[in-house]
Amino acid sequence: MRRSNCYFGNPLLRLILFFCIILHKYLIFNYLQQFFIISFLITFNLSMKKSTLFLVLLLSNLNSTNSFSTSKNELSKKIANQNSNIQPTHWGFFAHQQINRLAIFMLPAEMMPFYKKHLRYVMEHSVDPDQRRYALKNEAPRHFIDLDSYGDSVSYKLPIFWNEAVEKFTEDTLMKHGIVPWHIQLMKFQLTKAFKENDATRILKLSAEIGHYIADANVPLHTTSNYNGQKTNQIGIHGFWESRLPELYAKEYDFFVGSAEYERFVGKRAWEAVKNAHLALDSVLVFEQKLNANFNETKKYSIEERNGQNIKVYAKDYSKKYHQSLDNQVERQMKRAIKMIGDIWFTSWVDAGQTDLAALLSFKLSEKQKKEDEIEEKSWLQKLFKAREEN
Numbered sequence: 001m002r003r004s005n006c007y008f009g010n011p012l013l014r015l016i017l018f019f020c021i022i023l024h025k026y027l028i029f030n031y032l033q034q035f036f037i038i039s040f041l042i043t044f045n046l047s048m049k050k051s052t053l054f055l056v057l058l059l060s061n062l063n064s065t066n067s068f069s070t071s072k073n074e075l076s077k078k079i080a081n082q083n084s085n086i087q088p089t090h091w092g093f094f095a096h097q098q099i100n101r102l103a104i105f106m107l108p109a110e111m112m113p114f115y116k117k118h119l120r121y122v123m124e125h126s127v128d129p130d131q132r133r134y135a136l137k138n139e140a141p142r143h144f145i146d147l148d149s150y151g152d153s154v155s156y157k158l159p160i161f162w163n164e165a166v167e168k169f170t171e172d173t174l175m176k177h178g179i180v181p182w183h184i185q186l187m188k189f190q191l192t193k194a195f196k197e198n199d200a201t202r203i204l205k206l207s208a209e210i211g212h213y214i215a216d217a218n219v220p221l222h223t224t225s226n227y228n229g230q231k232t233n234q235i236g237i238h239g240f241w242e243s244r245l246p247e248l249y250a251k252e253y254d255f256f257v258g259s260a261e262y263e264r265f266v267g268k269r270a271w272e273a274v275k276n277a278h279l280a281l282d283s284v285l286v287f288e289q290k291l292n293a294n295f296n297e298t299k300k301y302s303i304e305e306r307n308g309q310n311i312k313v314y315a316k317d318y319s320k321k322y323h324q325s326l327d328n329q330v331e332r333q334m335k336r337a338i339k340m341i342g343d344i345w346f347t348s349w350v351d352a353g354q355t356d357l358a359a360l361l362s363f364k365l366s367e368k369q370k371k372e373d374e375i376e377e378k379s380w381l382q383k384l385f386k387a388r389e390e391n
Helices: 011-025 030-043 048-083 095-104 112-117 119-131 162-167 169-178 182-194 202-216 237-252 266-279 281-293 316-326 329-351 366-380
Strands: 301-306 309-312
Touching: 030 169, 095 112, 095 119, 095 202, 095 237, 095 329, 112 119, 119 202, 162 169, 162 182, 182 266, 182 329, 202 266, 202 329, 237 281, 237 309, 237 316, 237 329, 266 281, 266 329, 281 316, 309 316, 316 329
Parallel strands: none
Antiparallel strands: 301 309
């Protein structure tokens, strides 16, 4: 056999292949690895047919290596998540789950044991509204309200209550620009009803989900039509503010907000939340613009591994400077969300007559209910409707 025809028998070729696989294994399959491959093809002057065959073989080997690595990473992630009960992914999933969890510890002794027993459920299902945004027709508008779409003096234009708002603007207009403060009021009514009926399943489901909408109402970028910086050349700022910053700095935050208090005017409280969040919007946008103008573009982003995949994220140094310029704004908004959730849960329970939740401590989701939940969640994977891309 002529050794010149045996590509992988050549020591130099084996060395090149070895470097390619090592580079891929350590997550730098980029220009450097492409350089090795192209150098190989040029140096050995392979024909087009042979070159194609070699690339197929090489990439097949790299993909199989990556698949094995991904499966190991996913297993590690699952084990870590079981220990922490928090999935640090994306007022992304991490923030929503943290906010719901912390709200539980505000509750009075008559409520806390029931909620603590089902803490994992209330955390995990806090993200259900986001997961079904593309599958349910009217889901997306429940997460935001574009206050800027109503012009100046919005405080005087938008009625607190839904029926009055429909009469003034029509339901189509309201749905187009978002309905989060009105939807919070509807869910509070539904949660009160669930408490009156001692319906443990509904209490848990509604508690988890109203927590999500309340948290969204406290995010500045959920109060504007420029929700992802698309109007100011700041695409990606939504995920930057509500996901990246909490993931990096939540451990440093002081989340003490005191005990849950009765809220007499839930509608007014919901509107105060979105208006206060909207007042913080200028800082969210302007400070990032200023930072971007004075920052080396090549150092603004970095690559991190998430669930076996390499993703582009805002670099830690860039994130740190932005976080410092906001002067704990993310922490303040998270605390407002936590306090409001605890207050609304407590208010719903009081309005229901302070039902005995101790009688529900033995409650467990039936296998039938778990199966129904699983089927419903799978249906959310269908992208049937367009919704805002916030990341």
